[in-house]
Amino acid sequence: MQALYAQLLVGLINGSFYALLSLGLAVIFGMLNIINFAHGALYMMGAFCAYFLLHLTGIGYWWALIIAPIVVGIFGMILERTMLQWLAGLDHLYGLLLTFGIALIVQGVFQNYFGSSGLPYAIPDYPEVGGFRGLQGGMNLGFMFLPIYRGWVVVFSLVVCLATWFLIEKTRLGANLRAATENPTLVRAFGINVPRMITLTYGLGVGLAALAGVLSAPINQVRPLMGADLIIVVFAVVVIGGMGSIMGSIITGFALGVIEGLTKYFYPEASNTVVFVLMVLVLLLKPTGLTGRAA
């Protein structure tokens, strides 16, 4: 039973990453109509950013959670202004190809300097609160042992996901954003700077990927290819959930993580493939995805 709960927790953590990444993809797809193939590479950059901050400047995890998404987000905005911008009005597939090229460049550069092996990133041991040293250690819940950091990742990413949902669905800024997705020309006529909004949206989506990278740094090792294989699973998650709604991305992300975790417990051989198999089943039964609108 202990092992089942442990796998469920691992599933929830993977689910948090799926949710954060597919959420970022959905936000970017909404405004730019681009499937951001570079998302995995930017997630990796987030993790490396945290690593550099710690080892070069001594800035620890807590500040990295804020700084890394901003730094990578700015990098993303530069990408948008210098390259992605020029694809407006072209076939969607060009965006996929361009971001694939960007991913190759970014991953290739990191591989050249850091090889393919992983760099360690320690779980922070501060602040000390009520007998716990930062996020290290764990607590006994009675039915299972919960490493604090893992619990933290699940809770924190859930909060970030819901905050993003709130920002887009419930605030005035989000309303402008959704309106600009529907009809950019009209929204421009209201005096809203749509190109700047697009750039900021890309920055936001990229920032979410980088945040996921920082969160994963202490769990998974910091590696140049850490995002490369993950992004394909996230694409499968996107196909299953559809890009229709923000909430849909979040729920599908977490749910698939949990299903993957359960598979690891009951039938480990299929744990790598279960998401793809689910994708096939969903496509056969409901081709538009669970929450998706027709593409």
Place this chain on the structure above:
Amino acid sequence: MSTLTDDTLPITPQAMRDEMIVFAGMAVLLGLVPLTGIYPFFVMQALCFALLACAFNLLIGYGGLLSFGHAMFLGTAGYCSAHALKVWGVTPEVGILVGVAGAAALSVVTGFISIRRQGIYFSMITLALSQLLYFIYLQAPFTHGEDGIQGIPQGYLFGIFNLAKPTVLYYVVLAGFLGGFLLIYRTINSPFGEVLKAIRENEPRAISLGYKTDQYKLLAFILSGTIAGFAGSLKVFVAQNASLTDVHWTMSGEIVLMTLVGGLGTVFGPVVGAFVIIAMQQYLAGFGQWVTVIQGVIFVACVLTFRRGIIGEIAHYFRRSL
């Protein structure tokens, strides 16, 4: 919204004649390779990838379907052929047949699933399916996981041609390439190809004209996957192994890159693109991982400034279809 292959010129007798002249020139040039000092292994490898890229181009260039998982046909046919040749000890022609049959069966299944969505969703689905297969091949016993199937016997094709001789093997691969190329050329210039182009330009309109577009797309997918598999089977004789690299999604990316560099939706573009990329990998091998970066830069440059590709630009300049 502009499609991936704009300003396709109509097929005129003039265009057909141009293409036939270029084809004859290409066949003669490639036929002369063993007489020159060029390393035949490199050209054979490039020919396999050229056929693969042409098969891929049949889908994207004429059907508007960007498959990001075409490596799965290359790898599957490779594993099937390699297993048949090495474990069952079949003759080369049967080995090729087994590989092609494997790829064809796979393309029926994956095609049926993936054409249910369009555009980028189609791309993501093909990518996910190929990653699914990658994990299956990683764990399946007959593929030998990370080691792959090695030391494949080459044997005598039809009992006559000794494939262990580089020159004989070269002409067999060349014949396979030219045959596959002509099959694709015939397809895109057939009524079937015309319907495919109509679907690419405006699918709802093709539907309203009474075409069952899903069937056309599926058939194109199966044809493309089967020819890609044929390229994979030929490659087994060249490389004498079948490994996981051929199934990995980075290989699918390379196929896309080859076609993009040469020119999406052009007849000869994928061939030129395959030769450029394989030559680049050959001669830039000393740069190690930087090759990935260079490929990425080419990808970005092609998409931003050079969307027609090499052959596409040439054809556009001369206002000819190539």
